[in-house]
Amino acid sequence: MRTKCLLLTVCLLLLAPAATLAADKPVIYTVKEGDTLWDISRRFIKDPFYWPNLWSHNPDIANPHLIYPGQKLRITDGRIEVIPTHQEPAVEGVPTVTEPVPVAEKIDLVSTYGGARGFIGSAELNTAGTLLDTIDNRYLIGAGEKIFLDMHDLETVRPGDTYQLMAIGKKVMHPVNHALVGYLVNDLGVAEIVETTPSVAVAMVVDAKKEILRGSLVRPYIEPPEQVVRKTSDQKLLGYILTAADDKIALGQYDVIHIDLGAADGLEVGHALKIFRPRELSKAAREMAGREISLPDIDLGKAVVVDVQEDTAAAVIVEIGNLPLYRGDRIATLTP
Numbered sequence: 001m002r003t004k005c006l007l008l009t010v011c012l013l014l015l016a017p018a019a020t021l022a023a024d025k026p027v028i029y030t031v032k033e034g035d036t037l038w039d040i041s042r043r044f045i046k047d048p049f050y051w052p053n054l055w056s057h058n059p060d061i062a063n064p065h066l067i068y069p070g071q072k073l074r075i076t077d078g079r080i081e082v083i084p085t086h087q088e089p090a091v092e093g094v095p096t097v098t099e100p101v102p103v104a105e106k107i108d109l110v111s112t113y114g115g116a117r118g119f120i121g122s123a124e125l126n127t128a129g130t131l132l133d134t135i136d137n138r139y140l141i142g143a144g145e146k147i148f149l150d151m152h153d154l155e156t157v158r159p160g161d162t163y164q165l166m167a168i169g170k171k172v173m174h175p176v177n178h179a180l181v182g183y184l185v186n187d188l189g190v191a192e193i194v195e196t197t198p199s200v201a202v203a204m205v206v207d208a209k210k211e212i213l214r215g216s217l218v219r220p221y222i223e224p225p226e227q228v229v230r231k232t233s234d235q236k237l238l239g240y241i242l243t244a245a246d247d248k249i250a251l252g253q254y255d256v257i258h259i260d261l262g263a264a265d266g267l268e269v270g271h272a273l274k275i276f277r278p279r280e281l282s283k284a285a286r287e288m289a290g291r292e293i294s295l296p297d298i299d300l301g302k303a304v305v306v307d308v309q310e311d312t313a314a315a316v317i318v319e320i321g322n323l324p325l326y327r328g329d330r331i332a333t334l335t336p
Contacts, residue, residue: 028083031071044075116307116314117164117222118245119172119258121182124309127152129218131165132200141205141212147191149201149218157201161193162221165205165212172243174260175328181242181260182312188212190221222307230304231270233333237261241275241329242312251325255317257303259331262311269308272334273315275300275325300325302334 029040072083120128129151134141141147151157169184188210191203205212239261244251251257261267276297286293300323303315317325 026074026076029073029075031073032069040073040075040080044080116224116245116256116316117187118185118256119182119243119312119314120166120168120185120219121262121309121312122180123311124219125168125183125217127219129163129201131212131214131216131218133214139213141208141214143189143205143208145205146194147203147205149191149193149203151201151218154196154199154201157193157196159193159195162206163191163193163203163218164221165189165191165208165216165218167210167213167216170247172258174242175240182258184243184247186210188216191218228304228306229270230272231268232336233266233268233271234335235266235333236335237265237267237333239265239331241325241327241331243327249326251317251327253301253317253320255325256306257315257317257325257331259313259315260311261331261333262313263308264310267305267308267313267333269305271305273303273305273331274334275303275317276330276332277323278330297330298323300329303331 027044029044031040074081074083129149131141132148132150134148135146149163165188167186167188169186171180172182172184173179174181189208189212190206192206193201193203195202239259241251242258242260244258245256248255259273276299279295279298281289281293281295299321301317301320303317305313305315307314315331
């Protein structure tokens with residue numbers, strides 16, 4: 001009897017490493033329409049609240065909150081990784097979850113624009129309100145505190161309205177004419193109007209992301225959409241990348257960019273954009289041709305508009321090529 005127990009123990013010890021390897025074997029999952037990172041986390045690793053950890057597991061990806069049909073996820077034991085488009089997901093011996101992948105018409109935004117409200121144009125800045133004071137003399141203002149706002153148009157302010165609290169950052173100049181187009185914005189939090197007086201609007205800070213100070217500016221808060229429908233434009237609009245969230249220089253997939261097109265130009269949320277760079281003919285080629293020749297543009301990637309102001313807009317880069325993107329690169333709406 002003791003011999004049988006000993007043999008059984010040895011067999012279990014020999015099988016344990018194999019079982020561990022099987023548990024760690026990755027699965028490649030292709031995102032389909034309607035998927036969210038919350039659902040995928042719940043389905044594959046039984047933890048719907050896991051998805052914020054994607055940031056720590058994917059340092060090269062700036063915004064883990066955006067997924068779209070056709071995107072690849074590598075799922076191992078207790079871990080999910082987004083596979084950048086430049087990586088080849090097919091690995092010998094690695095199973096792939098094969099499910100129908102519809103045409104990528106919708107962009108899922110899981111909880112944030114990822115910086116879409118991180119810029120303010122000069123025209124919008126002129127209509128911003130100002131945080132004047134709070135109920136005591138404390139230096140820093142936090143959530144749950146009452147504040148008093150000097151509004152640009154107090155008559156339009158109503159109880160229940162929400163406003164983004166912000167601090168103005170670096171100037172943004174146009175890459176071609178070098179004119180001032182706006183400023184980067186530090187998002188401080190959200191305030192809700194509780195009443196108005198003949199002079200000021202009274203509000204409560206309902207969300208404080210950073211330190212809030214007197215002199216902070218406010219503008220209407222826009223609730224981030226859960227989903228943006230990608231669509232083409234009836235007209236071809238050409239513009240430039242002005243800046244990016246967090247003042248990034250080299251841009252990649254999932255970064256938020258701000259462009260010099262807006263509602264006044266006919267741009268709408270959901271418009272698909274082509275990102276490109278004009279290709280220059282070399283001096284030797286110009287001399288050899290002896291005439292003006294235009295070469296095809298360098299295709300850098302694609303983006304989708306997620307927020308539109310009067311003269312500017314924010315877009316999320318959803319596809320990239322093999323080259324980095326920079327401020328000053330061109331954008332164009334995709335037409336039917």
